[in-house]
Amino acid sequence: MAYTTINWNVDEDELDEYVFDKATAQYWLDTRVPVSNDILDWQHLSATERDVINKVVGGLALLDTLQSEEGVDVMRRDVRTRKEMAVINDFLMMESIHAKSYGTILTTLNDEQVVKDAFHWMNNNEQMQFKVKKINAVYQNGTGLQKKVASVFLEGILYYDNFFTPLWYRGNNKLANLSEIIKLVIRDESVHGTYLGYKFHQGFDELSEPEQKQFRKWMDNLLDELLENEFKFTDVVYGPIGLAEDVKQFVRYNANKAMQNMGFDSIFPNAELKDINPIVMNGINTETANHDFFSQVGAGYLMGNAEAMNDDDYDF
Numbered sequence: 001m002a003y004t005t006i007n008w009n010v011d012e013d014e015l016d017e018y019v020f021d022k023a024t025a026q027y028w029l030d031t032r033v034p035v036s037n038d039i040l041d042w043q044h045l046s047a048t049e050r051d052v053i054n055k056v057v058g059g060l061a062l063l064d065t066l067q068s069e070e071g072v073d074v075m076r077r078d079v080r081t082r083k084e085m086a087v088i089n090d091f092l093m094m095e096s097i098h099a100k101s102y103g104t105i106l107t108t109l110n111d112e113q114v115v116k117d118a119f120h121w122m123n124n125n126e127q128m129q130f131k132v133k134k135i136n137a138v139y140q141n142g143t144g145l146q147k148k149v150a151s152v153f154l155e156g157i158l159y160y161d162n163f164f165t166p167l168w169y170r171g172n173n174k175l176a177n178l179s180e181i182i183k184l185v186i187r188d189e190s191v192h193g194t195y196l197g198y199k200f201h202q203g204f205d206e207l208s209e210p211e212q213k214q215f216r217k218w219m220d221n222l223l224d225e226l227l228e229n230e231f232k233f234t235d236v237v238y239g240p241i242g243l244a245e246d247v248k249q250f251v252r253y254n255a256n257k258a259m260q261n262m263g264f265d266s267i268f269p270n271a272e273l274k275d276i277n278p279i280v281m282n283g284i285n286t287e288t289a290n291h292d293f294f295s296q297v298g299a300g301y302l303m304g305n306a307e308a309m310n311d312d313d314y315d316f
Contacts, residue, residue: 006082016083019195023090026191028184030101033177035108041174042109048240053169053178054106054114055237056162058122060185061102063159066132068095070139071151078144080199087195094188101181109178127233131158131226138222148200149219149262153226156193156258157251161230164238164247164280171283179283186284197261204263223267227255246277 008017042050072092079085106115122128131154138150163182170179207215231248238244252271259267273281 006086008083012081012083015195015198016081016087019191020083020087020090023087023094023188023191026184026187027094029097030104030181033101033181033184035105035177035181038175038177039109041169041176045174050110052237052241053165053175054110054118055121055125056165057102057105057178058118059125059128059237060159060162061099061106061119062122062128062132063154063162064095064099064102066136067151067154068092068099070136071095071154074139074147075151075196078147080202084199091192094192098185098188101185105178105181125233125236127229127236130229131233134222134226134229145200145203145215146218148196148203149222152193152197152200152258152262153223155189156197156261157223157255158226158230159189160254161234161237161247161251164243164250167280167283168243168246168277169283171279171281183284193258194261197258197263201263223255227251243277246280249275250277250280 011017045053072088072095075088075091076085079088106118110118135150135154135158138146142150163186166175166179166182169175170183204212204215230251234244234247234251238247249271252268253273253276256266256268256271259265
């Protein structure tokens with residue numbers, strides 16, 4: 001059988017090219033966000049506050065490592081269109097940038113031993129290991145629809161426990177550059193979650209009614225297990241600074257959004273936008289942040305100017 005060329009003039013699903021164009025317009029690199037400008041703010045935080053931030057950033061590094069090495073890659077086996085493959089390839093690259101960016105934050109603000117301690121913590125914490133093992137088990141053994149659910153739950157719910165702290169400090173006018181990276185990641189993950197939720201819904205609609213009921217039972221059980229673990233994690237990490245209940249409400253709100261992305265109703269009736277800590281929402285809305293699916297690169301993020309290539313540039 002001959003291998004055929006992808007034809008970008010053929011629309012198998014009009015959302016594919018739209019998402020590809022928007023996602024590529026949002027390219028960014030951690031090296032272009034001056035996290036070192038936050039060092040003065042960092043030095044004025046208490047040791048407990050710094051420890052919480054290191055743990056949540058370290059946790060994000062572990063989750064995005066899973067996504068960049070396993071989670072996005074397995075999505076390529078179940079694409080519905082050829083352009084979808086291109087979109088997934090873009091997502092994969094950005095997950096690697098996300099994982100690297102958390103290391104940039106940790107190494108910029110901490111000495112070497114603190115960074116080692118943060119990595120040791122994230123690799124051995126009981127709740128962190130539970131969620132990565134639970135999600136990865138679906139990636140390795142689940143159906144195409146199950147993998148999409150696991151990815152939407154990870155990026156659309158579990159990440160947000162760790163996103164809360166940087167946004168809270170930004171809402172208090174602190175750690176502007178650290179939170180800028182987080183906001184750039186959130187913008188990417190909003191695209192990923194919405195797109196995969198849309199693709200999931202297409203496949204889910206093709207199931208028979210009994211199959212849909214059985215699938216929903218599996219999905220609800222997975223979510224219950226993940227949320228029970230997540231709230232334990234929240235108590236452990238955020239208890240020392242008194243924000244655990246606010247974080248749980250933030251997670252519930254984003255759980256509703258994740259379910260809506262997949263075509264389902266909200267599961268938490270008392271977790272609406274008005275119920276979120278206003279300081280966190282202020283952190284999202286400050287400066288370049290756009291908590292919006294199709295936002296462009298923020299005005300505070302400057303892409304480098306294009307320069308002509310020289311012969312020396314090819315000497316690797």
